Structure formats: structure tokens, C-alpha cells
Amino acid sequence: MGLEIKFTERELHPIMYIIVPLGAFSLAFLCGGILMSWAGVNPISGYEAFISGAIGSPVKFADTLVRTTSFLLMGVGLAFALRARVFNIGAEGQYIMGAIVGTWVALLLQENLPPSITIIVSLIMAMVIGGLWAGFAGYLKATLGINEVVLTVIMNWLAFKLLQWLLRGPLKNPLSEMWPMSPPIQAKIPVIISGTRLHLGFILAVLIAIGGYFLMFKTNYGFKLRVAGMNPDAAKYAGYDVRKIIISSMILSGSLAGLAGAIEVLAVYHFLYEGISIGLGYTSIIVALVGKLHPLAIIPSALMFGALYNGVVYLQSALGVSYTLSKAMEGMIYLFVLISEVFLKYKVRIIRR
Numbered sequence: 001m002g003l004e005i006k007f008t009e010r011e012l013h014p015i016m017y018i019i020v021p022l023g024a025f026s027l028a029f030l031c032g033g034i035l036m037s038w039a040g041v042n043p044i045s046g047y048e049a050f051i052s053g054a055i056g057s058p059v060k061f062a063d064t065l066v067r068t069t070s071f072l073l074m075g076v077g078l079a080f081a082l083r084a085r086v087f088n089i090g091a092e093g094q095y096i097m098g099a100i101v102g103t104w105v106a107l108l109l110q111e112n113l114p115p116s117i118t119i120i121v122s123l124i125m126a127m128v129i130g131g132l133w134a135g136f137a138g139y140l141k142a143t144l145g146i147n148e149v150v151l152t153v154i155m156n157w158l159a160f161k162l163l164q165w166l167l168r169g170p171l172k173n174p175l176s177e178m179w180p181m182s183p184p185i186q187a188k189i190p191v192i193i194s195g196t197r198l199h200l201g202f203i204l205a206v207l208i209a210i211g212g213y214f215l216m217f218k219t220n221y222g223f224k225l226r227v228a229g230m231n232p233d234a235a236k237y238a239g240y241d242v243r244k245i246i247i248s249s250m251i252l253s254g255s256l257a258g259l260a261g262a263i264e265v266l267a268v269y270h271f272l273y274e275g276i277s278i279g280l281g282y283t284s285i286i287v288a289l290v291g292k293l294h295p296l297a298i299i300p301s302a303l304m305f306g307a308l309y310n311g312v313v314y315l316q317s318a319l320g321v322s323y324t325l326s327k328a329m330e331g332m333i334y335l336f337v338l339i340s341e342v343f344l345k346y347k348v349r350i351i352r353r
Helices: 016-038 043-055 058-083 091-109 115-144 148-167 200-217 220-230 232-237 242-269 280-290 298-319 323-345
Strands: 003-009 346-352
Touching: 016 043, 016 323, 043 058, 043 298, 058 091, 058 200, 058 220, 058 242, 058 280, 058 298, 091 115, 091 148, 091 242, 091 280, 115 148, 115 242, 200 220, 200 242, 200 298, 220 232, 220 242, 232 242, 242 280, 280 298, 280 323, 298 323, 323 346
Parallel strands: none
Antiparallel strands: 003 346
16 A cells, blocks of 8 residues: 555636635734744744834835845846746846856946946946856756756855855955955936935836736747747757757846846945845746746835735844744745645645555
């Protein structure tokens, strides 16, 4: 006697695509409340702090939109790679590379060029480097068949080690003795609402998501990309160059991750430091999946995860919840959301043999 778990694809009523994720969040919050109770924190107070941190005031909601910006850019980029059936786990490293190059270019140019030109050149170079960093992994997959999951994870590690070395060497701020960081950047992306940190990068991210929709669903390239992802053999039979599609999807994905990294430096922190990413690239994979790899659907998905991120951070600071507990709660929500995605797509049957 044994048990076999069988997954079969199924079609659901559209309303279930709302009900199931809401149920997943409800279960995650229930389990999070139990964790808080065990830790001696009142769950009601905890979730009041959570909601307050995400949307409790115009300033906090603006901060949620700031965090949404990175998730949205990387989520849209990852949607293209994943649609092409390229499992880009390297958004984290591509984001870091964009942050590094955006910082370096801004520091080189800010003394001699106007801030607007410095910002534009820095963002473009960050996109170029992010795209090349990801495109290298795509090239090795397309030409040599190297597993992109393993390769991009290794490249994430390399990007972080490069960041550490630069902040202790060529990019080190000699005035900073507490922790490694770069000199301050004077060329700053403008804030669009006074008294908040909400910047023009958010508007740019939304426009890119809209542009991503048209590229994915209204162009010949987008059609080829989707066909190559659904059935590579059919794409080859139709005469599509699947290798070029793989490489180009990775370049596009990496360029948006690099752009997100540079925007984070030039709009939010105005200097580079080791904690610039803190796992945002990995979370963006979930953002893309929850958004069904659709650029427009990724907008609310990114907003939801931006609120989740800021809510957990505020919960930690307002009530003294430990970092470990707050990250456990965050991870639990991610887990339940991913499980709900499985149940949305597949009918799960347990067969006794």
C-alpha cells in the first residue's frame, strides 16, 4: 500500500481567482496570530500595527508605493523570462548590479553634469549592466544548456560579493566608520508628493508595466515569446529562433531589475550600502507568479507585497517583535500564497495504491 499525489490541470470560475488567494491570506494571518500569541504579543495589536505600517497614513501609504516600485519593475521583467520558460532566479543579483553601476555612474558624473542628465545616464547604464548580467546566463542556457537556476543563484552570490568588495574599496565613503557605504549621491530622482518619499520612479514603473503588456500581448515578439514558452518544439517548427528568445527575455528581465536597483539608490537612499536589496529579487518572483505573469496584473500584486513588506517592518519596530518572528510571518504568507497558486491551477488527488 502506498499513496500517490496526482496533479491534473483544471479550469475554475473567475471568482475563484479572488476567493482562493483571499482564503490563503486569511489562513496565513490566522497562523501569524498564533505565532504572535506564542511570542507574547497581542495579535489584535499586532495586526493593527501591521495595517498601520502599510496604509495607516498618507506618508506610510506613500512608503508602500515606494516599495511597490521595485517589486513592480522586477516582477514585470521576471514575467517575460518566466513566460519564455526561463527560470530567472537572478533578479536579486541583477538588482544589485544595477544599484552598483547606477551609484558609480552618478558619482562620476554629478560634479560635471546637471542632475537630470546624471540621473538619466545612470539609469540607462544600470539597465545595460543588469541586462548583460542576466543575458550572460541566458546565453549559456541557450547555447550550452547550462541550468539557469543554478547559474543565476551563483551569480547572485557573485554580485553580492562584488558589492561588499566595492564598499570596502573603490566605492568606500572615507567619512563612514560605522558600516560600509558609498559617498552620498547629489543627483536625486525627484519626489512627486511633498513630505513623502514617493518619487517619479513609481510613475515610471507603472508606465513600464503598461508598456510590458503591449509588448507581451500586442507585438509579434510577445507572441513568439509566449509560443516558445508554451511549446518550444512548436516554436522551432514555426521557424522561431528559440535561443534568441531565451537570451532576449533574460536581457529584458535583467535590465528592469537593474533599473529597479538604480532607482532605489537614486530615489530612496542616495547612497549605496550592503543591505540595498535584502531579498527583494526573490520576493519579486512570487510577485510575478501571483500576477499570473501578466504585466498589468502584476501592478496590484506588487502593491499587495509592498504593503505586506512595510507592514511587517512596522510591526517589528512598533511592538518590538523580533526580526525572526516578523520574517517567519512574512514567509508564512508567501508559503500560503504559493500553495493557493497550486490549488488554483491543479486539482490535487491523493490515490491509495
